[in-house]
Amino acid sequence: MPNQPDIVVDKQQKTAVVIDVAIPSDGNIRKKEHEKVEKYQGLREECKCNDILLFFSHSDRLFQEGWVHFRSSFYYISSTEKTWQKSQDDCLSRGADLTIVDSREEQDFLRRLSKVMWIGLTDRAEERTWRWVDGTVLNTSYWSDRQPNNWRGKQDCAEVQTSDVENNWNDARCDSQNYWVCEKKVAP
Numbered sequence: 001m002p003n004q005p006d007i008v009v010d011k012q013q014k015t016a017v018v019i020d021v022a023i024p025s026d027g028n029i030r031k032k033e034h035e036k037v038e039k040y041q042g043l044r045e046e047c048k049c050n051d052i053l054l055f056f057s058h059s060d061r062l063f064q065e066g067w068v069h070f071r072s073s074f075y076y077i078s079s080t081e082k083t084w085q086k087s088q089d090d091c092l093s094r095g096a097d098l099t100i101v102d103s104r105e106e107q108d109f110l111r112r113l114s115k116v117m118w119i120g121l122t123d124r125a126e127e128r129t130w131r132w133v134d135g136t137v138l139n140t141s142y143w144s145d146r147q148p149n150n151w152r153g154k155q156d157c158a159e160v161q162t163s164d165v166e167n168n169w170n171d172a173r174c175d176s177q178n179y180w181v182c183e184k185k186v187a188p
């Protein structure tokens with residue numbers, strides 16, 4: 001018997017948080033999950049929300065594994081710290097990549113998580129040519145003031161910092177230990 005989802009609407013942030021009922025989960029994001037995501041697009045108009053955050057119920061495997069849904073992607077926010085490469089390797093093992101920030105909404109979403117985390121951006125192949133993990137060159141960026149500064153010539157990996165301002169990226173040493181955020185696109 002399916003339960004009604006709990007819906008919490010934050011009028012100030014114009015965000016709805018949906019704690020949904022369990023769905024069949026084999027660990028993969030497939031058609032069923034996609035249908036569910038589509039269903040909540042309607043809620044956006046209803047609550048006049050800009051964003052819908054979709055969390056899964058405690059009995060759901062994706063929820064247990066720590067995935068959060070926002071718009072067209074799922075995100076995994078780590079609870080341990082690793083180097084940039086080990087973080088990317090972890091994302092790959094989950095069928096994902098370190099997050100590619102390709103919209104202002106996604107940047108705002110990451111900022112609201114209030115955690116210093118690796119994202120999928122590096123200039124280690126060529127200094128000052130910042131590339132995403134999918135190989136695309138950085139276009140729109142959200143660097144903090146005076147960043148990237150390649151401090152001591154050794155900062156080649158990008159992190160989001162806890163910040164009240166929209167521009168909160170910093171370049172840091174790739175071998176420093178950080179939390180990280182993986183992104184998995186919802187299957188079309």
Ligand SMILES: [Ca+2]
Pocket residue numbers: 073099100101102103106183
């Ligand atoms: Ca993205």
Ligand SMILES: [Ca+2]
Pocket residue numbers: 123124127128150153154155156157171
């Ligand atoms: Ca650099």
Ligand SMILES: [Ca+2]
Pocket residue numbers: 147148149150151155170171172
């Ligand atoms: Ca820096």
